[in-house]
Amino acid sequence: MSLLYEDIVKFVANNLKCEICFNIFTKPVTLVCGHNYCHKCIKECWAKSVKRDCPHCRKEISSSALEINFTLCDILELQELGGRRFWDILAETDQDHKTQHAGRAITKVDSLIKRLDWLKTEIRKTEDMLSEELDTRKDYEDGCSTVQMDGSSIDSDPTSSCYADRMYSLTSQDDQEQSEEESSQELVEVDPENSNTLQDAHLAPSAEARQQSSSAEAALPAKFVDLSFSPELGNRRLVFCPEKRTVATRLGHQGRTTHDRFDACQWMANQEFLSESGCFYWDVDTTHCTGWAVGVAYSSLMRRDSLGRTSSSWCLEWSNGQLGAWHNDLKTSIKHRVPSSVRVILDMAKGQLYFQSLCDDLLELHCFKVNISQPIRPVFWLFGLSRNTLSFPKR
CATH class of the missing domain: 3.30.40.10 (Zinc/RING finger domain, C3HC4 (zinc finger))
Incomplete structure (x- = not known):
């Protein structure tokens, strides 16, 4: 046939x-x-x-x-x-179709298996590359570190590139510190990002971290700034307590002044820095504040402007359960827990603004390149309707 x-x-x-x-x-x-x-x-x-x-x-x-x-x-x-018989031929034809279908299915399974093996290989390569990069970065950071676990200095050479570029802290405190008494203010404001954060998310700095911080402070060429506040540079709903060195909200209406430098619950410090004025830092305790922003801005920041939402302001912000760095209304997310204490370092010579976590051995959270074309000042923003407090520890 x-x-x-x-x-x-x-x-x-x-x-x-x-x-x-x-x-x-x-x-x-x-x-x-x-x-x-x-x-x-x-x-x-x-x-x-x-x-x-x-x-x-x-x-x-x-x-x-x-x-x-x-x-x-x-x-x-x-x-x-x-x-x-026709039914025999039909059965044979059906069997041929089944065999062809099974062959195509086997071919497809083989192709998927090969694809899966390739993906596994690529994943292993990526994991090895990331592991190597993390090890290299850890070695670099260990080599740049100026503080041992016992708090002793391991890099005292001020010409070291690691010393100059990676570590920023404070030198010994000036013999003379200014103390200014401020008028009381109070604050109440809703978080612009509808913040609903939990106060227990704050993490208190460990004693060991404070010890390392103190050792690092004495080794690095940054000058501590004892911030002060005047009523005319804040919002009427904010209050500054010079004895406790806190900016806080007040739930009542007593003691309010007519001053309103900003529409938002912001306060600009008295200290003003110029481009040639060196390197400075200040610390901010955020333990008792459920929503906050700390940063700097030009002294000319407008009344209706918000910190970090303009081209003339930069800040680190904790709101809506997220940590982020803001500038010119652009947010950079930071994958880190909320720090209970923040160090702000302003290097005028390099035009750089650093944010470090004091509860994580001075871990650098973010760095801005700042265009310092005008006088610049520290600015703080408190969010929420509940009682919030930012503290400014002395050395």
């Missing part, structure tokens, strides 16, 4: 299938639309249906009379004359 003949027989066999039972026709009948079915199959199909139509083309059949298709009956009788 030639291949062409075999293909013709298979084609004929596949066209002798009933579209209802998917078997070789038994007593085939033809509908007015031209489609063929087993007599029994179409009768049962119509018995289950509300209307009488063709299962294939959905054409409505007006007459219930079914005409036997004698041509198909004659073709079906050919299998009785010898040779291969």
